[in-house]
Amino acid sequence: MNDMTTSVPNGSSSCDTLDPSKFVFVHNDGDGLNRMERPSFTFWKDVKIRLMKNKMAMASLVVLILLAFTAVIAPFCSPHQYYEQIEPMRTYIKLPPRIPVLENFGIFDGTDSAGVDVYAERGIEDEYFFFGTDNLARDQWSRTWYGVRISIYIGLLAAAINLFIGVTYGGIAGYYGGQIDNLMMRFTEILGSIPDLVVMILFLLVFKPGIFTMSLAMVITSWIGMARVTRGQVLKIKNQEYVMVARTLGATPRQIIVKHMLPNILPTIVVAITFNIPNAIFYEAFLAFIGLGLPAPAASLGVLINDGYTSLRTYPYMMLYPTLVLSILMLCLNLFANGLRDAIDPTMRDK
Amino acid sequence: MRKVLSMALAAAMLLTVLAGCGGGNQTAGGSSSGAQSNASSGEKVLTLSYTGDISTLDMNLCYNSNTAEVLSNTVATLFKHDQEGKLTNEICKDYTVSEDGMVYTFNLRDDFKWSNGDPVTAHDFVYSWQRLGNPNTGSTYANYLSKAHIINAEGVVNGDLDGSELGVTALNDYTLEVRLDRPVPYLLTFLCEAAFLPINQKFQESVGDKFGTSVENALFSGAYVVADWQTEYEIRLEKNPDYPLADQVAIDTVIIKIVKDANTAVNLFETGELDIFELDGEQAVMYKDDPHAHAYATTQMNFLVMNEQNPILANVNARRAISCVLDKQFITDEIYANGSTPADYIIPAGLDYDENGNDFRTTTNIPPATDIEKGKEYWAKAKEELNLPQYEIRLMIGDSTKSKRLAEFFQSQLEKNLEGLTVTFDYATSKTAIDKEISGDFDTTFSTWGVDYLDLSFFIDMFTTDFYANTGHFSNAEYDELAQLASGEYLNDKEKRWEALRRAEEILVVEEMGTVPIFQGARMYLVADQVEGYHYSDVTPQRFFALMDVVA
């Protein structure tokens, strides 16, 4: 495979030109041998330190925490609940966004795409809707942040499912290999080939819509990709030298898995999870569409985006803000995951 | 090595794709469309869109309105209509009706031909109608024969009688006799329905089950022929040179594109690739004031079905309360926005007129229903009478954004104004919903019905006790009697009939609130400037392309 031997340039006898004065004799006594160049940490402490050095990742984490915080607080700041269709509806329907200080700069000033000051027109000069209102006169600010809560829940749920079910399944399949691997993979292929939608409709028959049903629906369908990725990684690592060494030295499977394999497959898994989360969020929107999501008027970001889509040409802001918030959420998540991944990867220890 | 190879392969594919793009370089206007072809070839082309494809070219199996429209434009039948919806002759030269109104004799023209050269004869009608009623054909609209009150229709449709017993005969090649079991004032417009289109027996038998599954397996005789049908993509109609009335047909080609997404259709209209575009929901709100927007009233009614087997809905005060708190104007202005008009009545306008030209609708006196205070009173009374620990009703909704919005609005209005009431949603796909409605596994649902035939009794009959689609189980003896009289004894006495129908409607939507009418439907279209003669008719075909023109 690696035919390096034939490509080493000949005649690289650089030894002759080295200057002895550039070298210092290193004392080879016992102390020197045992002196640690740097303090040793446990694996996770090491990860934490390296992570904290990564400014991008830390910044993203801060933003994420801020967003989560806002999601909890924001709905309380607004006088309107997320489900409230504000009366009189005709006055409050489809209002463009308006924010107190920013409006003086010409943005967020309550004018629609035609430049008309809708707030003045409807006689509600004193009220501010930061993200505007939707077609049923509901405050988008509250709805968006409430949606963030739900989407965070979904994201965590998806990550958990992927982690516990997907990784375990794939890990077992990859580690044991052979017939077990074969059977397990074939099982996932069969499971993955049955049309999701059919299963979902049958779900509707048996379960009432709600958080539990939605979670159950996601559990059934979303761990397969992660299982496959994990299995691939495990297969790749299983035959590497250090694993063989560990085995020869008598390490138990558990030790091998936890101390050696896990740190090496974790980076890929972290990345895969961060990719699955937006998928999960939109899958929930799709489930909501066929009725398996949270019962209306509860709305996740995905549902808000779906709803806002029909008004894309007329009132683009209805879709814009949920999309923005979701993108920022995902961006920070990804940057943080990047940092986490770099921190975990043992091969990058000294970089 | 392999890596280089695979990279090279990928690069090659990419280049091929790009080259293909460059090679097929055409303007953004697209290759086949719209009024743009007008100038280039002198041909008149009309382009419009459907949100759903047609299902078949077999007239007996037609079950949706798009299919009916295409079939009716491409197969000639007894009558067509003009732009105002008045009947005009197509194959029928003239007709006579017996004294009692139960025997119709149609004299047909002899110059209509099928696209394979065979003449269109009275036998084609007989064959088609018998096939329609034959259970073996599997036709959804077989009961149209019963609705037309043709003799023995029910027996044939149920499989008890042979098709030859049906009350329709070809007296000779060009004379068709239809015998009814009661006078049917709406017969002529009803016979325009796609289900009744004639079929060439020889051809159909030669292709068997595959009849209508593709252009090769179908025959045409109308103003247009279907030149091409690519499923879910495009239907192409071309002017039929053998059509005896061809000189009245202006447009040469009609292209129907299947466009499922409303935003996409808007974009196509704005680039000139679509001449006609139906406005609905959000788009309707956006284009409402555009000079190209035209609304056409229909005889479609949207109403709330309430299952009276549910203990809450069995109480008349509860039903009245629901009726009073719904803001129907908001629904038609903001959610549908396509020109539909809020309605507190169930019999649509536009069905029947008296000697002075007054619509039936103008002769009734139904008080406006929306009154929030009254609604709260009714609800308080209902709660007293019912004395239940909690009040919850389910609304069954389907899977479209509009119905979701309507549902959320409904929920909010009811919960806001009727204290203690919770409304929950029951999602069902359209096919499942029907099952649930029929089996009674629902509380409320919105229903939209267009009339099958243009008759005042249509909606009244729907709420009679024995009607199979009366899924709310509304039942009132006086109402049933009035409905029966209106469809029986009073058929020949307009005044008495109207009186009976007025009283029946009053019972239904004022006294007993068997249903809450929401609006009378309309359809709004954006019509490009160059299209003339655009219309929307209650008589099939909804749009008769032969009446339209495209002027540069």
Add this chain to the structure above:
Amino acid sequence: MKKYILVRLLYMVIAIALIVSITFLLLQFMPGSPFNDLQLTPEQRVLLDEKYGLNDPIPVKYARYVSNLFHGELGTSFIFNNQDVSDMIAARMSSSVRVGLQALVCGSVIGVLLGIVAALKRNSFWDHLTTIIAVIGVSIPAFVIGSLMQYYFGVKMAILPVIYDKGNAVSTIMPTIALAFSVIATTAKYMRNELVDIINSDYILFARSKGLTGSEVIIKHAVRNALIPVVTILGPMTISLITGSTVVERIFSVPGLGNLLVTSIQNNDYFVILGEGLVFSLMFLSVVLVVDILYGLIDPRIRLAGGNHNE
């Protein structure tokens, strides 16, 4: 190797049989009927169900379906009265495959290139740019990208056709881009991570120490090895691009497979659902098999027969 392929093929046949059977069974429990229409009187419903054998006991229906399968018949549709399911699927295949494959090729090539650049210049501007593109590709749904493109390029600037046109290759550009975004995102991410992994690994260090120049090392060794897991995910992605891009199909009016599946499920069109399920699983399993074989061929470290022998 040959034995492995044969065994896998056998598994494939069994798997497909299982998938079809399970789907068949599930469909029996699906509520509703393709003939649900309030127009139909109850008597008519009974007659219709009888004509199409919908009320027969399940084993009878199953046997009938399987025997038809062996004759190469996938049944007929209820929605498109009497049309052959195989004809319907074949007609839609070409459009779906065309757009799907284009998205795959463009997306993966761009993604791989981006990933390589990002890995080489880690934590630089390019790396972050790749991340941003990746995030956009994954967190902004394809239909948003699609409709925005359609509006700006199709209407406002009018330089691209608004919808898909079978005879016009230019009209495939926008649907391809809309679909390719997520491919680019995923591929770039995986490529970057795998490459970073490998660049820091020992044998690359060894190659470098022997004096190989950077680009030689990268191209000859690193990238090739990094491509392996990327190829693994591209496999199933191909299938989902071809069969699952319902939303993009809707926006650009592509007469494809995704739409057909959703419509048939919503309308209880049993044979179409089964037919598509059969075709999809066939494609999916074939791709997985091919990828697994390639995987083993390219990387001899992974034993195909599965597993280490010294456990």
